[in-house]
Amino acid sequence: MSIILFSFLLLGFDPLKTLDDTSHPSVKNKKFPCPNCPSAFGQKPSLTRHLKYECGQEPRFQCPYCHFRSKKTSDVYSHVRRKHVNYKVFAVDIHGELVKNLLTKTHWL
Numbered sequence: 001m002s003i004i005l006f007s008f009l010l011l012g013f014d015p016l017k018t019l020d021d022t023s024h025p026s027v028k029n030k031k032f033p034c035p036n037c038p039s040a041f042g043q044k045p046s047l048t049r050h051l052k053y054e055c056g057q058e059p060r061f062q063c064p065y066c067h068f069r070s071k072k073t074s075d076v077y078s079h080v081r082r083k084h085v086n087y088k089v090f091a092v093d094i095h096g097e098l099v100k101n102l103l104t105k106t107h108w109l
């Protein structure tokens with residue numbers, strides 16, 4: 001009895017879980033793959049945060065010169081430097097614009 005228990009502790013993994021992991025070779029080292037996109041995470045809080053704030057969310061920052069959008073300003077900056085050479089490097093905050101418009105409306109009302 002105690003020997004069996006010790007064996008499980010020694011192994012430290014569920015054989016069925018290991019088998020399941022092999023079906024996702026691209027996320028082999030990540031224990032928590034996102035069900036909605038190819039992202040995977042080593043820790044559950046990271047996946048939870050991803051689902052809450054990143055996955056399925058509209059990219060917030062947009063290139064001022066084309067329709068390119070990203071969740072990170074740094075991505076937009078590097079995009080502008082690469083695709084729109086000699087243009088001013090900045091990003092449009094979609095949420096910021098939306099808030100400003102709403103404030104203007106309430107001001108007029």
Ligand SMILES: [Zn+2]
Pocket residue numbers: 034035036037038039050051055056
């Ligand atoms: Zn996702």
Ligand SMILES: [Zn+2]
Pocket residue numbers: 063064065066067068079080083084
């Ligand atoms: Zn662009």
